[in-house]
Amino acid sequence: MTNTTESTAAPRAVLADDERLMREQLRARLAEAWPELQIVAEAKNGAEAVELVEQHRPDVVFLDIRMPGMTGIDAARQIAQMDVGDEGFLPEIVFITAYDQYAVEAFEQGAVDYILKPAERDRLKLTVERIVKRLAARQAADEGGGSNGAPPPAQPLQQLLHKLASQGGVKPAYLKWIQATVGQSIQMIPVDEVLFFISDEKYTRVQTPQVEALIRKPIKELVDELDPERFWQIHRSTLVAVDAIASITRDFRGRQIVAVKGHPQKLEVSRSYTHLFKGM
Template sequence: MLSVLIADDEVLQAESLAQRLHALWPALRLLPPVHNGIDALAVLAREQPDLLFLDIRMPGLNGLQVAAAASRARVVFVTAHDEYALAAFDASAVDYLLKPVSDDRLARCVARLQRDSQPQPAMADLLRQLAAPAAASWLCWLHVGLGDCTRLLAVDEVCYFQSSDKYTEVVTAHQRHLIRLSLKQLLPQLDPQRFAQIHRSYIVSLRHVERIDSDMLGRQKVLLADGRSLPLSRSHAARFKPM
């Protein structure tokens, strides 16, 4: 629970602000208001409040001096004097409210404080998210050669990829294209739930696989739904045992 300290030498204004803050943000823990800079500094050291609502002109120490001692708390200045605005923001104030503060203006200040108070993800969590491959990161489109032209081809159209010298052939139901990527470069970019390497020269789209066949010598082939067959090497056969 966030705690807040109000410091204002006008007692009634401090009490009114406390009531309005409670109505707008009931989860806040309101510390008893103080009415001079010396008391504010003492409460700041003792309670370590999260938020400070400070008048600027106060006896003892002014609000700017109190704010200078608040290394952790976020500060909102509440004052009848607009000439301190630049100094207030130099002191890293979150907001600067001019008296009399309207309900709408106070509500916007509270909304900003609430938004900034949302917990931020830990750095370790962010790094894990960056390291984990997101679904959207899998390759969706290919730039393929078609005659003298280059076109975009959806990866969903691909039946299989076949290694061809320095290139890779992209084979769809009705066409063959060339791309300047090796199978080794291509495989990590493909969704493993949709594509699998079946041979050092082939990657197949799993949705086009109909069955696995074996001959009398135990050699296996991947049969596609359109009748084409591709070699399945022993080193990649384990994935297809359930089939």
């Protein structure tokens, strides 16, 4: 929950681009368009960006899409998977791109914003206005304990990242079978039958209407291997089949709870994923 000190603090950002001149230009343009913003760290690649975001927990992350090694999209995936406990931390993400009309079209539909290289003042001003509005809505929701009219993203962040990662029209090959341990045997479980996945420190539980099994693959890997149209991440440790969702209610703490069709398990939705269920 945001306290009074945090609510009055200046917004903080991490900037990641492998080109030093581009970082300098963007920093200068941001100082013009958003003078309150503090650039707390800069990264030269995706891996460095992930490390700095985990260290500083900024409000906004500016990520160049094409960086050597880990791309901006891969970095955003890892940021979205950070173990944040009950804090609900998930920074606003702004991608930096020099081209890719397909990507730009995806951004216009998604939960993130974008900046075209070189950073034009008018377009950057629009991006800043959108981010400021989102941050204000999130702060109001934290303080008021509700959505307060905050506009939910048009699609989950993970869906957008999958879409960006498959630029050029090549559809990813998603998992169709899960090889899992059931008792003393190994079974091949069709993904179509899975109701949900729940991870702990060592194993991930695979639940179907008839079978409960264990695998060693963590949720952050499954997110990239399962069709995001069919499986939604609702918690850092939970994926649920969209078709298996029976209803969403709120508990006494105000947390969203997913009821699963044909199964007694109740699945908690963490604050970072409440946007999946609009109007709740």
